[in-house]
Each structure stands twice: as structure tokens, then as C-alpha cells.
Amino acid sequence: MAGTNPDRGVSVSTVLGRRLGGELLRMREACGLRQAAAAEALTASVAKVAKMERGLVPMRDPDVRALCHLYGEHDEEAISRLLELAKTDRGRRKAKGWWNQYPELGSLIEYVALEDIARGVRTWQGSMVPGLLQTPAYAHALAVGNAYWEDPEEIERFVAAKMARQGRLSDSAPLELWAVVGEGALRQLVGGREVMREQLTHLVDVSELPNVKLQVVPFLAGSHPGLSSTFSIVTFADAGAMDVVYAETTSSILWLESQADALRHDRTFDRIVRNGLVPQDSIALIKEIRREL
Incomplete structure (x- = not known):
């Protein structure tokens, strides 16, 4: 199962991607923000944010960190956990085992x-x-x-x-x-x-x-x-x-x-x-x- 470019092509949902996206979705909803706010912070489309939250695309570290800060999460240990999850998911998508x-x-x-x-x-x-x-x-x-x-x-x-x-x-x-x-x-x-x-x-x-x-x-x-x-x-x-x-x-x-x-x-x-x-x-x-x- 391989990931694709977040902005084009067919996207694939992965277990780890859904876990990461679900965490970010929970954080966004907890602070009362809409997907449009996340899209603006990333200079991306709302469609891309929706794909990220559904685990359909791999996530870059800068995007994870930007969303954490937007949602009021500044604890480095918590952010590092999500960054590690994003890294592991990217590796999983590239694997040809x-x-x-x-x-x-x-x-x-x-x-x-x-x-x-x-x-x-x-x-x-x-x-x-x-x-x-x-x-x-x-x-x-x-x-x-x-x-x-x-x-x-x-x-x-x-x-x-x-x-x-x-x-x-x-x-x-x-x-x-x-x-x-x-x-x-x-x-x-x-x-x-x-x-x-x-x-x-x-x-x-x-x-x-x-x-x-x-x-x-x-x-x-x-x-x-x-x-x-x-x-x-x-x-x-x-x-x-x-x-x-x-x-x-x-x-x-x-x-x-x-x-x-x-x-x-x-x-x-x-x-x-x-x-x-x-x-x-x-x-x-x-x-x-x-x-x-």
C-alpha cells in the first residue's frame, strides 16, 4: 500500500494515517475550529485537510507542527509523538515488503x-x-x-x-x-x-x-x-x-x-x-x- 502526492492522484487510507488524522481532528474540534482555518494555516485546500484527517495522504512534519500550534498544542512531547507517528506512516506507505x-x-x-x-x-x-x-x-x-x-x-x-x-x-x-x-x-x-x-x-x-x-x-x-x-x-x-x-x-x-x-x-x-x-x-x-x- 503506497501513499501518493497529497494534492493529486489516488489517495490511500492507512491505519497509522487514520490514527494521526483522528488525533488532529479531535484537537481541531476541541478548540472549535473548522477545516477552513486549518487549510489557511497550511496554505492548502480544505479538501487536503479533509484527506489528512481521514488518513488518506502522508503528512509532512511542518504541517503536523503547524496544526498542533494552531490547535493550541505546544507540549513538545505530545508534538513529538505525532511527528513520530507521521514519520512511521510515511515509511509504511513507501514499503514494498x-x-x-x-x-x-x-x-x-x-x-x-x-x-x-x-x-x-x-x-x-x-x-x-x-x-x-x-x-x-x-x-x-x-x-x-x-x-x-x-x-x-x-x-x-x-x-x-x-x-x-x-x-x-x-x-x-x-x-x-x-x-x-x-x-x-x-x-x-x-x-x-x-x-x-x-x-x-x-x-x-x-x-x-x-x-x-x-x-x-x-x-x-x-x-x-x-x-x-x-x-x-x-x-x-x-x-x-x-x-x-x-x-x-x-x-x-x-x-x-x-x-x-x-x-x-x-x-x-x-x-x-x-x-x-x-x-x-x-x-x-x-x-x-x-x-x-
Whole structure:
């Protein structure tokens, strides 16, 4: 997904662009200004301001800073956060990553592209092992069970793309992954006993990476905030500064891009974590489940 010149051509909305535009829109409305005032400050058209607020075009640093000052925001830390968001979005729009070779990823492409430039991901999965921690056999069994593809070659390419994602856990600037998994995900016999034994062994092994934190929420935890949802919080700077939340259902992809949504899910994730076992006990439970198989 590539950005275009703000004043001409087809524009493309991106997750980070919408997050930045939404922040600026909120600031503008809070001080009671119309888009015409923003356009005048930038010596631009109202149409361009509208595109900026909808995340349709990349934003230049001088424009971000000018709008912050117009809206009464002079705190350098807050402005720097928005400038970093604008920079990250520009980089995302220019990226021509490996994921574009895999149309089988479908709506996952935008998530994978963001994961590739993210600093960290916190993910809660109650019923399956997170994609970044799946073995090829487990990922293949999930894809077959999903019954989305009829062509075996498409399944193989989808699995290959999932495995390529995992390179982020061991590259030169590895992704910080904090994965919280429900006990049910570890006991569901995806692909059969041999596949699950291999998958559980892989979880034990990957948990030893310094950038991976793995916790399990046991059945004994009872009711907790994660029972009705699964989600991932993607972080591009300091936690909370410019997070976006990704949630997936059987029929749709949902991006929650506002700071309020990010903070809400951050608190929910913390509450889920409090219901989970500490990493050492989590690994002990994984090994116990593996022995039972």
C-alpha cells in the first residue's frame, strides 16, 4: 500500500494515517475550529485537510507542527509523538515488503505490514496459538480446518507467509512479543496429537527468546475479561504513545485506531495478564499438557 502526492492522484487510507488524522481532528474540534482555518494555516485546500484527517495522504512534519500550534498544542512531547507517528506512516506507505507477494494473506496484509515495522506486539488469544508462534503443521491444520481455501497451493502459500512473519522474532531489531494464551488453545487438538506435541514443544523453545514473553490463562482462572474477545495491540514507540488495536472475527477485520481505544485495550490486557500464570508456571503447564498427549 503506497501513499501518493497529497494534492493529486489516488489517495490511500492507512491505519497509522487514520490514527494521526483522528488525533488532529479531535484537537481541531476541541478548540472549535473548522477545516477552513486549518487549510489557511497550511496554505492548502480544505479538501487536503479533509484527506489528512481521514488518513488518506502522508503528512509532512511542518504541517503536523503547524496544526498542533494552531490547535493550541505546544507540549513538545505530545508534538513529538505525532511527528513520530507521521514519520512511521510515511515509511509504511513507501514499503514494498515481502507480504505483497502473498495475496493469500487477504485482509491480513495491512496487519503484517504494520507488524514488520512495529516495536512490539501484545496479543491475547483464547482459542488458538498466536500466528507468530505457530509451527508449519499447526498453521496448515488451522488453514485446512478454516475451509476458506479450496486450492491446496493457496494453503501452502498462506502457511509460507505465516512462517515468513516469524522472522521478526529473530531479526536485527527483534519484535518484542508478549503473548497471553488461553489453556483451551493448548488443549485443542489442532491437526492431531503429533501436531500438538510439536506445537507445544515449539512454544517451550521460543519462550526462551529474550524478546518473547509467554503466559497462559488456565481454566481455573474462571471468568475474566478475555473470554469474549481476542485482540493484538501493536506498538510503534513507547507503549501507549501510538498504539493501534487489531481484532479479527470470522467475517471481518477491525482496527481500533483512537488513543481511547488503545488505552481501553491496554487496561483489558493488563487484567487478562493478572488472571494468567507467571511465565515459569505457564511453561510448566505447557509441558504438563504435552506429557498428557
